[in-house]
Amino acid sequence: GVLLPAPRNITILSTNMKHFLVWSPVMVPGAAVKYSVEFQGEYERDYANDSWIPIGECTGISVTQCDITEDISATVPYDLRVRAGVGTQASHWATLSSFFNRVTTSLIPPMLTVTADGYHLLVELERLGPAFEFWIYYWKKGQGHKVYRKVVKDSSTTLHMDTMEAGTEYCVKAQTYVEAINRSSNFSQVQCVRAEAGKAILVT
Amino acid sequence: CSISMNIHEIRDGFGTIKKVIQARDPIRTASILHPHSLHNFQILDSCCLARSILRFYLDKVFRHCETGSLYINRKISGIANSFLSIEKKFRVCQDENMCNCGEEAINKYHQIIRNYEQMDVTLAAMKALGELDILLNWLEAY
Numbered sequence: 001g002v003l004l005p006a007p008r009n010i011t012i013l014s015t016n017m018k019h020f021l022v023w024s025p026v027m028v029p030g031a032a033v034k035y036s037v038e039f040q041g042e043y044e045r046d047y048a049n050d051s052w053i054p055i056g057e058c059t060g061i062s063v064t065q066c067d068i069t070e071d072i073s074a075t076v077p078y079d080l081r082v083r084a085g086v087g088t089q090a091s092h093w094a095t096l097s098s099f100f101n102r103v104t105t106s107l108i109p110p111m112l113t114v115t116a117d118g119y120h121l122l123v124e125l126e127r128l129g130p131a132f133e134f135w136i137y138y139w140k141k142g143q144g145h146k147v148y149r150k151v152v153k154d155s156s157t158t159l160h161m162d163t164m165e166a167g168t169e170y171c172v173k174a175q176t177y178v179e180a181i182n183r184s185s186n187f188s189q190v191q192c193v194r195a196e197a198g199k200a201i202l203v204t
Numbered sequence: 205c206s207i208s209m210n211i212h213e214i215r216d217g218f219g220t221i222k223k224v225i226q227a228r229d230p231i232r233t234a235s236i237l238h239p240h241s242l243h244n245f246q247i248l249d250s251c252c253l254a255r256s257i258l259r260f261y262l263d264k265v266f267r268h269c270e271t272g273s274l275y276i277n278r279k280i281s282g283i284a285n286s287f288l289s290i291e292k293k294f295r296v297c298q299d300e301n302m303c304n305c306g307e308e309a310i311n312k313y314h315q316i317i318r319n320y321e322q323m324d325v326t327l328a329a330m331k332a333l334g335e336l337d338i339l340l341n342w343l344e345a346y
Contacts, residue, residue: 039281041281041282041284041285041288042285042288042289043262043266043281043284043285043287043288044281044284044285046288047262047263047266047267047284047288048266048267048284053274053277053278053281054274055278056274056275056278070278071278071281071282073213073217073282073285073286074282074285074286074288074289075210075286075289076285076288076289076292078285130212130216131213179208179210180210180213182208
């Protein structure tokens, strides 16, 4: 019989160290097409007879995407392949047009929320996972030459950046850094907040 | 030869399979890396020993660690590819003559190979993989 066509347009979408393999669906009228994905790192090519490793979560799936983040766990070139199946019939494997290295992931500037709580400069960060550090810069508005920096690994709690001078406006921006690929994101938007004004103390 | 190694990522991967791997090691009375042998070894040519041990794992250990578990094989692949990524950095140092091998490093490495070759290949490979913590601790201090 006619061999099942192999999937096409195999691409990797990688943002903030989350990597997804996506491909175009194989259309077979009246049939439920299933897909299976395998990966291969540089180690498998150079030391393990060019072997391929199945991704369990993406074996016999109906959707046309697979989260490969867990398996891309080293900064080396990886190859990935996917094939279609209907019943016992399977297509040829279709592979990436070029290797994927996580060093090419898109690093997005971090989202942060800056607030003034009285005289306290507070920052809340989004959670991006253990691979990320946050570099947070802050300064008094108008004194951009004197910038302070804090490096933060755990973004799960609200950060107390500093105690501000009464009535003074402070500005904050941040970027992420990923040690595994030795790269930083661009800076986030600058956000400025004003400390509470000082209270007049009545001396009698 | 200073190298960033991202050891905690390897440790995380190994941590998920460590119990299973160490449970497959029936020989309790022998060791390949010997916990003490690496730790009092911080002299000049530790770069050479580090690179030699990484290549030992790439050449001899990982390939004999295939298991019936897809999950474990995937984690071993992650560790192996991380080792390769680090070994390639050491290779650059060696090419630039910053990773020379002194006698002690060579002797230490040969001792590890002797330990390894005294056992059945698969058992020795599983034992060496089970001793990864010893190596990671030493590399972290590198």
